[in-house]
Amino acid sequence: MNNPLLAVEHLSVSFNHRQTVVDDISFEIYAGETFALVGESGSGKSITALSVLRLLPNNARLNAEAINLQGDNLLKRSEFDLCKIRGRRIGFIFQDPMSSLNPVMNIGNQIEEVIKLHFDLTKEALKQRTLELMQQVEIPEAQQRIKDYPHQLSGGQRQRVMIAIALAGKPDLLIADEPTTSLDVTIQAQILALLKNIQQQTGMALWLISHDLALVSSIADRVAVMQQGKIVETGDTAEFFSLPKHPYTRKLLNALPSMQSCLMHSIEQKPPLLQVSDFYCYYPIRKGIFKRIVDHVRAVDGVSFDIQQGKTLALVGESGCGKTTLGKSLLNLIPGTGRVVINGVELNALTGEALRQQRANIQIVFQDPFSSMSPRMLVGDIIAEGIRALHPEISPDERKSRVRQLLQQVDLPEDSALRYPHEFSGGQRQRICIARALAVDPKLIVCDEPTSALDVSVQAQIIQLLKTLQREKGVSYLFITHDLAVVAEIADDVAVMYQGKIIEQGRVAEVLTQPKQAYTKKLLAAVPVLKMDG
Amino acid sequence: MIVLWTDALIYLLILVMLTLGLYLRGKEHIKRPLQQIGRSKIGMVSLVVLLFFMLIGLLDSVHYKPADDKQNEIISLLDDWATPLRDHGEKTYSAPFATTLYSKEMTALADGSMQWGYPRLEFGGRHLDDPETQRITDILQKAAYGFAQGAGLVVFFLVLLWGLLAEQHKRFMRSSTAKTVWAVVFVIVSLSYSSIYLSGYYHIFGTDKVGEDVFYQAVKSIRTGLVIGTLTTLIMLPMAIIFGILAGFFRGWVDDIIQYIYTTLNSIPGVLLIAASILMVQVYMANHEADFTSVIVRADTRLLFLCMILGVTSWTGLCRLLRAETLKLREMEYVQAASALGVKQGAILLRHILPNVMHIVLISVVLDFSSLVLAEAVLSYINIGVDPTSYSWGNMINGARLEMAREPIVWWSLTAAFVFMFALVLAANLFADVVQNAFDPRRSGNE
Numbered sequence: 001m002n003n004p005l006l007a008v009e010h011l012s013v014s015f016n017h018r019q020t021v022v023d024d025i026s027f028e029i030y031a032g033e034t035f036a037l038v039g040e041s042g043s044g045k046s047i048t049a050l051s052v053l054r055l056l057p058n059n060a061r062l063n064a065e066a067i068n069l070q071g072d073n074l075l076k077r078s079e080f081d082l083c084k085i086r087g088r089r090i091g092f093i094f095q096d097p098m099s100s101l102n103p104v105m106n107i108g109n110q111i112e113e114v115i116k117l118h119f120d121l122t123k124e125a126l127k128q129r130t131l132e133l134m135q136q137v138e139i140p141e142a143q144q145r146i147k148d149y150p151h152q153l154s155g156g157q158r159q160r161v162m163i164a165i166a167l168a169g170k171p172d173l174l175i176a177d178e179p180t181t182s183l184d185v186t187i188q189a190q191i192l193a194l195l196k197n198i199q200q201q202t203g204m205a206l207w208l209i210s211h212d213l214a215l216v217s218s219i220a221d222r223v224a225v226m227q228q229g230k231i232v233e234t235g236d237t238a239e240f241f242s243l244p245k246h247p248y249t250r251k252l253l254n255a256l257p258s259m260q261s262c263l264m265h266s267i268e269q270k271p272p273l274l275q276v277s278d279f280y281c282y283y284p285i286r287k288g289i290f291k292r293i294v295d296h297v298r299a300v301d302g303v304s305f306d307i308q309q310g311k312t313l314a315l316v317g318e319s320g321c322g323k324t325t326l327g328k329s330l331l332n333l334i335p336g337t338g339r340v341v342i343n344g345v346e347l348n349a350l351t352g353e354a355l356r357q358q359r360a361n362i363q364i365v366f367q368d369p370f371s372s373m374s375p376r377m378l379v380g381d382i383i384a385e386g387i388r389a390l391h392p393e394i395s396p397d398e399r400k401s402r403v404r405q406l407l408q409q410v411d412l413p414e415d416s417a418l419r420y421p422h423e424f425s426g427g428q429r430q431r432i433c434i435a436r437a438l439a440v441d442p443k444l445i446v447c448d449e450p451t452s453a454l455d456v457s458v459q460a461q462i463i464q465l466l467k468t469l470q471r472e473k474g475v476s477y478l479f480i481t482h483d484l485a486v487v488a489e490i491a492d493d494v495a496v497m498y499q500g501k502i503i504e505q506g507r508v509a510e511v512l513t514q515p516k517q518a519y520t521k522k523l524l525a526a527v528p529v530l531k532m533d534g
Numbered sequence: 535m536i537v538l539w540t541d542a543l544i545y546l547l548i549l550v551m552l553t554l555g556l557y558l559r560g561k562e563h564i565k566r567p568l569q570q571i572g573r574s575k576i577g578m579v580s581l582v583v584l585l586f587f588m589l590i591g592l593l594d595s596v597h598y599k600p601a602d603d604k605q606n607e608i609i610s611l612l613d614d615w616a617t618p619l620r621d622h623g624e625k626t627y628s629a630p631f632a633t634t635l636y637s638k639e640m641t642a643l644a645d646g647s648m649q650w651g652y653p654r655l656e657f658g659g660r661h662l663d664d665p666e667t668q669r670i671t672d673i674l675q676k677a678a679y680g681f682a683q684g685a686g687l688v689v690f691f692l693v694l695l696w697g698l699l700a701e702q703h704k705r706f707m708r709s710s711t712a713k714t715v716w717a718v719v720f721v722i723v724s725l726s727y728s729s730i731y732l733s734g735y736y737h738i739f740g741t742d743k744v745g746e747d748v749f750y751q752a753v754k755s756i757r758t759g760l761v762i763g764t765l766t767t768l769i770m771l772p773m774a775i776i777f778g779i780l781a782g783f784f785r786g787w788v789d790d791i792i793q794y795i796y797t798t799l800n801s802i803p804g805v806l807l808i809a810a811s812i813l814m815v816q817v818y819m820a821n822h823e824a825d826f827t828s829v830i831v832r833a834d835t836r837l838l839f840l841c842m843i844l845g846v847t848s849w850t851g852l853c854r855l856l857r858a859e860t861l862k863l864r865e866m867e868y869v870q871a872a873s874a875l876g877v878k879q880g881a882i883l884l885r886h887i888l889p890n891v892m893h894i895v896l897i898s899v900v901l902d903f904s905s906l907v908l909a910e911a912v913l914s915y916i917n918i919g920v921d922p923t924s925y926s927w928g929n930m931i932n933g934a935r936l937e938m939a940r941e942p943i944v945w946w947s948l949t950a951a952f953v954f955m956f957a958l959v960l961a962a963n964l965f966a967d968v969v970q971n972a973f974d975p976r977r978s979g980n981e
Contacts, residue, residue: 440875
């Protein structure tokens with residue numbers, strides 16, 4: 001542990017000579033260790049990684065004393081030399097495996113392409129090496145899959161291919177930039193295990209960039225925390241998590257939702273608000289020239305559940321299990337069949353104008369705060385829209401004062417009404433979306449992963465806001481999420497969904513502590529938990 | 535006063551623009567982008583140029599029968615103003631600022647003998663005794679005199695304005711954008727005064743085959759260009775927007791029908807449709823001669839139908855773009871949120887879809903505007919464009935085309951049409967660019 005593999009000294013990066021994104025940071029990575037760089041979005045962690053390989057956009061200015069790779073200053077190397085270092089000595093895995101793979105090239109060719117760049121092999125040896133790599137990243141039936149195209153693979157498999165490509169040059173250092181963010185928890189656990197496994201086999205160093213402290217605690221040897229371009233704390237994992245020194249680190253750790261919080265929820269019974277029974281949502285698969293319906297995709301396959309007044313039901317499941325479809329079809333945004341009764345009104349029997357009038361009962365908050373508001377409408381108009389549509393009798397002045405009141409409720413300044421959505425951060429936008437839903441006084445709000453696009457500290461704030469609103473207004477939530485820790489934080493009841501069916505439901509404390517179904521157990525086991533010693 | 539069809543439509547257009555402007559004045563969120571346009575130098579300069587073109591077009595759209603009419607002729611305000619230009623016809627080609635014809639001829643001298651040489655022009659440089667020596671100084675003198683007149687006028691108005699303005703507006707007048715705008719106004723007015731004054735004595739852009747002043751032709755063509763550009767767009771826009779958005783939003787049978795219409799329309803060569811409709815109009819006019827007594831009425835009817843048929847054939851491209859964009863937008867979460875809030879479908883279309891496709895509309899309208907002005911030039915080639923008797927840049931280019939092979943080359947018709955067209959299309963493009971930037975909330979503010 002004497003000579004670092006990579007040593008970055010006094011690195012600064014700024015954009016357009018003004019915005020400083022990375023502010024005078026130094027760190028070392030030693031051979032064979034796992035180094036984790038943790039920070040919230042916009043803290044400059046990805047830019048740090050990109051600047052080591054000099055892959056920054058054109059308007060960025062890089063300033064550093066030295067970036068030494070085994071004593072070799074990368075800053076003094078020409079672009080030509082760097083091309084031989086990228087991929088060969090430093091491998092890189094990006095966040096989104098779908099957009100990092102070329103959709104019209106089969107995966108075998110994409111792996112081969114990188115091997116060819118760095119090694120002079122015969123055709124046979126090349127194929128052999130490709131297969132070897134695919135087996136190393138544990139892609140089953142590598143022999144057959146070598147001709148597959150990216151769209152034929154699942155998200156986890158795609159990320160495995162990306163790892164194989166990064167390993168093709170036999171690098172000394174592998175940089176993984178949020179390698180599991182777009183994956184499900186169970187897959188995430190597999191990929192992390194794989195990375196750890198490969199690291200032990202090859203003895204390379206792993207530089208993990210992540211926003212997820214829990215995940216980092218289970219895999220890293222050393223951790224550095226970045227805040228607004230500065231590294232505020234570095235330390236060995238065990239020491240770091242047991243005795244965080246910097247206030248920012250403590251704040252991050254406190255913001256993490258904990259599984260224990262579910263034990264504190266009250267268990268009093270309330271009358272049911274929403275009753276759903278035998279709900280189906282099928283997509284037809286059409287084939288042939290006459291578009292005959294040959295089969296159905298069973299997105300939601302006969303689910304029944306109740307939500308009590310002023311309570312929260314969490315709907316948990318992995319991506320593709322039909323939880324979003326269920327949420328949207330409750331609002332009739334996607335056609336579904338089955339009995340949906342809210343507040344005594346049978347929604348599925350209504351159409352046209354009658355249905356429109358009942359819209360006020362259920363509202364929705366979407367996952368992506370960027371696409372859920374029209375970029376060309378003022379925030380005030382966005383919030384007022386529901387009032388305008390459902391209560392046309394309210395005068396414009398009254399509407400304005402109502403909007404001001406709503407903005408206050410979600411802790412946004414009053415002058416927000418005259419600004420456009422793009423002027424707000426992700427968390428603030430989510431607040432606007434909540435205000436929009438609240439505007440029509442709904443009984444139930446469907447929250448479709450409202451916090452998954454947000455940083456942990458912002459996530460904690462939004463959850464707090466939702467809880468406060470529930471206390472004040474008695475509104476119920478159907479909280480759709482894949483994050484069990486968030487479930488523990490907010491939900492009273494939980495329903496676990498798997499392939500369109502609800503396989504387990506009950507009180508949150510029961511399901512999370514004594515799961516009955518094997519799938520629920522698997523989900524719980526995959527959740528990264530902070531390893532806190534002491 | 536006589537109101538031709540296209541005149542009426544132009545008046546209507548201006549009226550609509552004015553009411554729209556008044557209506558939008560009070561809107562808080564429209565004010566900001568407008569202010570941003572107001573601050574942009576390029577935007578204001580191109581707006582001034584556009585307004586100048588529009589003013590000329592408007593002057594040319596007020597038609598009446600002169601009191602001392604002998605030939606049953608209808609003229610416009612612009613014609614009245616440019617009477618010297620209309621009357622100063624030469625025999626044939628003459629170069630800009632020339633005092634002689636462009637080709638040699640046999641002329642009879644005072645003593646009765648014949649001479650082979652360049653004869654003097656009837657009007658261009660008539661006042662000069664010895665063109666060889668006096669011409670250059672005379673041109674410069676007259677140009678400077680006209681320039682001074684225009685400059686004096688602008689300065690006079692500026693001083694007048696300055697005196698009348700309240701203190702708070704004076705601060706606005708001192709901003710760098712206002713200064714640029716005034717500089718441009720100064721240059722435009724002075725230059726046009728200078729050229730107007732000069733064209734009383736010379737043909738500043740030369741004359742064409744039949745000896746008509748090319749400067750006059752180019753100025754008269756402004757109206758034709760504007761009419762074709764704006765009226766066609768106005769006919770095309772509603773069809774493209776309504777059909778495109780409906781097809782994309784409702785899909786199903788609505789989409790099928792609209793797609794059938796535009797693929798069918800697209801598969802018929804546009805030129806064929808245009809030729810057919812122009813021929814029909816001609817036949818109609820021949821059958822109803824009593825209604826189309828004047829040349830200008832006939833030319834106007836043909837122009838109107840040309841606009842219509844160009845509009846009908848050119849909406850498909852934009853419609854297709856809008857359909858695709860709407861298909862994408864209807865799946866956006868803000869559209870779903872709106873329907874969850876019980877917003878009616880019509881309101882979703884108007885408030886969520888339409889504003890978010892407006893950038894596409896604006897870009898393609900400006901591109902179409904330019905290509906329509908150019909299309910008119912191409913159509914004049916095969917004789918199905920505007921009436922050969924009416925002035926248009928297309929007709930000018932078409933006429934000049936035959937002389938391109940001539941040695942020495944006759945370049946001025948083409949150049950004049952090019953300069954005017956270039957200025958109009960460039961100004962429209964730049965202005966649209968600024969407008970688009972200003973109305974895109976994601977881009978405004980970071981200039």
